[in-house]
């Protein structure tokens with residue numbers, strides 16, 4: 255192989271150094287900037303976690319207030335941007351709309367943006383944090399034919415997102431603190447996860463010096479797949495398909511016969527319980543109780559599936575445990591969020607991870623364009639023949 259190593263799917267390649275997120279997959283540990291995810295999910299709030307990921311330390315009260323103010327003032331999108339939505343069919347998947355409309359932000363913020371200037375990068379981060387939830391809520395409203403709801407700055411970040419999703423011009427919106435806390439947790443748990451497929455995509459796109467808003471669109475595209483962020487949607491669809499606890503055993507058999515994958519199970523890095531999944535399972539109980547859904551059929555089904563899978567040698571030998579997406583779909587559904595918006599919610603939470611990782615890369619003194627090599631297995635040299643001689 256000469257000077258390079260063949261590592262398809264990057265099982266053993268570190269593509270960068272990073273100070274942002276630490277994972278110990280065997281021990282089931284996840285830390286943001288040194289803080290265990292469980293503590294952040296329990297005691298912090300999403301914007302504080304955003305500050306931490308972006309800047310490396312938790313903010314003091316003044317820094318926090320300034321940060322919240324900055325993000326809040328960037329929640330409005332340009333009037334022209336709203337016109338992009340009309341180009342999409344109403345039945346377009348909201349992730350397709352996200353790829354297009356977030357990418358379109360690059361047309362609004364390009365010429366005056368110097369990506370080598372830390373202040374400009376910070377402004378790009380504030381714009382993304384402010385505008386991605388607005389675009390996500392608009393994608394939902396557009397899909398359903400409802401009028402867009404402009405952001406309201408009197409609300410917290412998460413309250414405002416729920417407001418833009420569920421409020422209508424005709425009715426007063428009253429945020430439910432239990433549901434707000436649940437979504438806050440979902441965002442915190444999804445905020446960063448080191449060099450996963452979408453983050454690596456953002457870094458690779460950004461390494462060429464490309465516009466950061468366009469880079470985020472590339473991350474959204476990578477996130478969409480069912481092996482990555484699309485797993486929450488796929489996991490819930492799977493539970494709906496199984497439909498009844500009596501069908502769980504047959505389903506598990508199909509998985510063992512390699513006819514299906516158990517969506518929401520397994521992870522490239524975690525060979526132990528995904529620590530995010532434990533927090534999410536607790537959140538499931540809280541939200542279902544609040545919504546009067548303690549006997550929720552799909553949750554019961556998920557618990558049964560988990561019990562069978564965790565005691566089956568097939569899953570034990572392969573170290574397959576539930577990941578965060580096994581439960582997040584149930585919580586999102588209980589919040590009233592439709593299945594095709596699940597991965598969009600993941601993208602809203604992950605935006606801070608993408609932009610923090612992009613910023614870290616851009617700030618590095620040894621930045622180089624990412625350029626993997628390949629193992630060529632095609633034809634050897636041959637001579638061109640004119641078409642009538644082939």
Ligand code: CMC
Pocket residue numbers: 447450480481482483485509514515516517518519520521522523572574577578579
């Ligand atoms: N159901 C059944 N078998 C599985 C599963 C699963 N979900 N995941 C892996 N396996 C089996 C796989 O068939 C293989 O078996 P064998 O050794 O007999 O060939 C073995 O376990 C190792 O799997 P792998 O494909 O080498 O593992 P990977 O690291 O390439 O894939 C994964 C990781 C997450 C893509 C995979 O586990 C998967 O597709 N899971 C379902 C989708 C999912 O839940 N994804 C969300 C990940 S967490 C959120 C995020 O970070 O985006």
